[in-house]
Amino acid sequence: MALRNAWRSSLNFHCNRQCLIQGFSFASRFCSRKPRHVLDVIHQNAMNVRHTTSSALSCTKRLGQFFKLPQLSRLYSRYPRSQQIFQHASRRFQSNGVAEAQPTAAIPAHAQKIVGWWLLGCCGMVVGAVVLGGVTRLTESGLSMTDWHLIKGMKPPRTQEEWQAEFDRYKQFPEYKYVHRDITLDEFKWIWRMEYGHRMWGRTIGLVFLLPAAYFWRKGWLTKAMKPRVLIYGSLLLFQGLLGWYMVKSGLQEPQPTDMPRVSQYRLASHLGSAFALYALMLWSGLSHVLQYKPIADSRYLPLLRKCAHGTMALVFVTALSGAFVAGLDAGLVYNSFPKMADKWVPDDIMAIQPKYKNVFENPTTVQFDHRILGTTTASAVVGMWLLARKVPLPARANLAVNCMLAMSAAQITLGICTLLYFVPTELAAAHQSGSLTLLSLAIWFAHEIRKVPK
Secondary structure: OHHHHHHHHHHOOOOOHHHHHHHHHHHHHOOOOOHHHHHHHHHHHHOOOOOOHHHHHHHHHHHHHHHOOOOHHHHHHHOHHHHHHHHHHHHHHHHOOOOOOOOOOOOOHHHHHHHHHHHHHHHHHHHHHHHHHHHHHHOOOOOOOOOOOOOHHHOOOOOHHHHHHHHHHHOOOHHHHHOOOOOOHHHHHHHHHHHHHHHHHHHHHHHHHHHHHHHHHHHOOOOOOHHHHHHHHHHHHHHHHHHHHHHHHHHOOOOOOOOOOOOOHHHHHHHHHHHHHHHHHHHHHHHHHHOOOOOOOOOOOHHHHHHHHHHHHHHHHHHHHHHHHHHHOOHHHOOOOOOOEOOEOOOHHHHOOOOHHHHHHHOHHHHHHHHHHHHHHHHHHHHHHHHHHOOOOOOHHHHHHHHHHHHHHHHHHHHHHHHHHOOOOHHHHHHHHHHHHHHHHHHHHHHHHOOOOOO
16 A cells, blocks of 8 residues: 555655655665565655656656566565555556656757857858848949849859840849949959858858758757747748848839939848847857856846846847948948037937938938937946946856957947048948947847846
């Protein structure tokens, strides 16, 4: 009866693996005694605490080993009824599915590291795509490819006739008519290859993500929580490709009489924002796989610091999106002075468009003004968070992250001012865009270091 009670208790998850195994060990040690003593030890240890289904499976295996102990032959010969009780308990365990239950196998530590480095590698490739896309835009190369095919578009022109046909197709669109009227075939080849390289880099990211993801899924190296995230990452990658072509199509249309051929600033911001979102999600998951959590000593400022870290991370993201509107409208060329705008803190044409809410997204003056305010606010938030972090006993790695954030915010402000004062040269503008992604990376790293981990 005692063994049956122990079996019922284990099925109801009211004991843990360690205690039950200890009971089996004690039982095997004292199996030369009367069966009452053996069963009492099992019963006493089985009723103490709870265990999970996977623990029940492990306990069942130990129970099976216990049944086969050679020392029990003396017990069986002396008390035949005890053998029937043991065998009945084993059958009941199996019939109720405990022995046949398949618990989630623990993913090896090296597998988690491999998955983490794979995600971080994909993040690095996204950084490359952002930098390459920025240079493509700054060199006015993004509209040189006037069609999009997933497979057919991978084959570049090879012969002179193919290049000439591609060039003739480009001449039919507004950018050639209003911007590159005097471009030669050799110059066209250069801008075409810039856009081609950007597109092929995006396809390479897709392959580098998709093939290992399928392999890790099949190997069982992805946790239950990680599988839907991988699907989200893959969907965002596909969305990026489609959104990129949707953005390019807006620049192939005939512009307004007072405007120049350019892609829609809304679509450009969406394209850059989705790339930043994909990068941020994969970076967080990659860090979770690679970096071991360092506990932080309790401090009354720690909850506030966590909120500030996430708020600053969101502020960096929003500032980067406002930079996409600056790029889309060429707003960096309207007021090339700092800190004032044409000797005024607030320019006169900041609300020149009607209705007034459109100025936030369509007026180059307002867009540049907003970006200045957001950039200054972000830098101030980073400084304030750094000062607050001095009051919390942070681990060395978290301290390094917040110190790097402070240095990078200063560098980013400097790059932004220089880009403005020097009329947006390609090198400085590309470095400024890359700096925004670097600052976002550091903000994610710091927020990840001080995250709250359930006990």
